[in-house]
Every structure is written in structure tokens, then in C-alpha cells.
Amino acid sequence: MQEAYLVAHKIEENGNFPNNPVLPLMVYKGALRLHPDDGDEVIKKVFAQNGYTNAWVDGIFDYHHYHSNTHEVMGVFCGKADVQFGGDHGVCIELDKGDVIIIPAGVAHKKLNSSDDFTVVGAYPNGADYNMKYGRAGERPEADEEIAKVKNPDSDPVYGSKGHLFECWYNQNCENV
Template structure:
């Protein structure tokens, strides 16, 4: 049975976060045979989610969130720490990763190959301490907001994984992801909070163990307000 961890992240001064919990399916795909990108794509596609990218992550990145779309992130290789729920307070991502230039609060989660995260719209995330060390790179064709290939499954099968890599997928028909940083939506956090829940969980489908049971209707999150 999959281990599911839930994290309720209240809004900060700069980040909407969400009334829905961040879900971490720890070790869901821990067996290497389950981490073939093309097979993962088949599962996502069958549950109404679109594979849009595979990125290899560098040492760190800017904290950001997707303001109008939910995201599923699948760790394909490597390990890293992912910080959720707070904004950077310095444009230098190194200072925010290791120098304390960030908002108070949030949660840091050790991510390993086989983990899956289902991230509600509005929840900030930032990857750092990625191993093995490698340069940041998009590994799939296109610009990361969809895979422009005649056969997406074939394109994914051709990806060679190295370093810390994650696949990003999003509910079908909801467009592509944006890259919002702290402060973008102050005064309009409700737009992220009210993004509709997808019909199915990206991996658990109709099971109440996934978002079908864990995400309720839209509601104003508790905690700090903008």
C-alpha cells in the first residue's frame, strides 16, 4: 500500500498556497521497472493528465508556483530536497537556498527516485541540494510546456536520465504551467484557491486515497492572509 503524506500549507504574505493539501506519495514508483517515462505517461494519460516535460535540476532554482493549474511531479532519478510553501526573499537562488533569504514557514521534504508529489495550484516549490550534481536542462523536446512530437511515448522512451530528474504533468485541457514567484498574485489569491479539482488522481485514479478523497471543494485556507 502506498504511503501518502499530506501537508496543509497556509498562505503567506507572498504565496497563495492552497486549501487543498500537498500530497507526497513516498516510494510509489520505487522499483526501477516502474519508472520508465513512457509507461508513466500511459498511466497519467489514462487518468486525464498530460505529460509536459522532464527536467534535470541543477544545484538550486527560484521558488515559484503555478497560479492556475495543479501539477504532478514524478521523481525519475537522483535525490534532492524540495522546499514547499514559501517565497524566496532575494533574487539570488543560492542565498534563498542556503543563506536564509526566504519567508518563514513551509516544509522541506527529501525527495528520492520513485516519489510522486501532487501539488495544488498556488503552492510554492523550490528544489535544491540535487544529487548527482548536474547542470539544469530540459530533457524533452520543445520548451517544457508540452512535448511536440508525433509520438509522445516514443519521445519519452528516448530520454536519457542523469542527475536529479522530474517529470511534470498537468490536468488535460487546463493549459500549460506558468512561473509565478512571490508577490505576483497578492490581492487575488482566491484565483489559485478556486482552480477546480481534476476528475481523477494522476496515479490513483478514482481511489479516495488520492485527490478524489483528499481534496475537498474550494475553501479559504486557514492561517495568514495577504
């Protein structure tokens, strides 16, 4: 792993989507140096070594959704995509092979477009089971209460006991926010 370039965004509440005005969305641009012969198990192994399990391999849904009961990490295994975070008026970020995205509980995400081969590996702190929320009327305030109960992870999904997660989420000191 190489030291990644950090892009961080605090994403405020947006009507039907609670998002997370306290914890920033974090993108580690180019964190994973993947060899052409590497399989998705390389990303799963990095995440698992740092306490992020219950992994899956797929794309990102093409509709807004979020998880109110856990944070999520995704590593881009192949391809590229434009992904919107925060709902209809949220920030759009281009994701490329090797990028890692740390999504705080409550932050909506949706794939806008992608290459045909776009694939991510997703996982959750301590192997949490995730729920699915869609920004529908009636989801809140229960979703807000669940988000408030989600604990910060014990480690950074890429760098373990080091990394920007501690600066940004524990010390509230992100330079790009």
C-alpha cells in the first residue's frame, strides 16, 4: 500500500437523507496498488486484516441508498465510475481502480455511470450486518437514532492503527473538508 491522497467531504443532511454532518466521507485516491494478476481477495485481505469483514464483490447500486446501522468501506477493484454521495444535490466523485471510499453511516450513495468492468469490494467494521434505507418518507427519525448509535471503527480499513480515519473521525481534523 502506498500513502493515498485524501479527499474528504462533510455531507450535510439533505431532506430524506440524513447523511452525516459530523463524520466526513473519505476517499483515499490510489490507496491500493493492484497488480493485473491480483484478484478481489487482495482487497478483502487488506480490509479483513484491519477489522472490516462481511465482504462482498459487486458494483454500486444505481439508486440512492444508505445504511443507518453501520459505516461502510469500498475498494475499487476494477474500472471507474462517477458516484454521487449525499442525495440528489450531493457531491459527485470519480472513482478509479485502487481508490478506497469510507462511507459514514447515513451517507447516501448512488452510481451515476461506470465502465462495464466497474467492480468494488465492500466490507463493514467488525463484520456488521448492514441495513438498506432509501430516503423514503417515514424512515426518519428512527434512522437518525440508529446513526447516532454507530460507533467509530477501531481501525482504518487500509492503514490499521494509522491513517487519516483517526485524524478525521476522532480528532475532527480533516484538511480537505
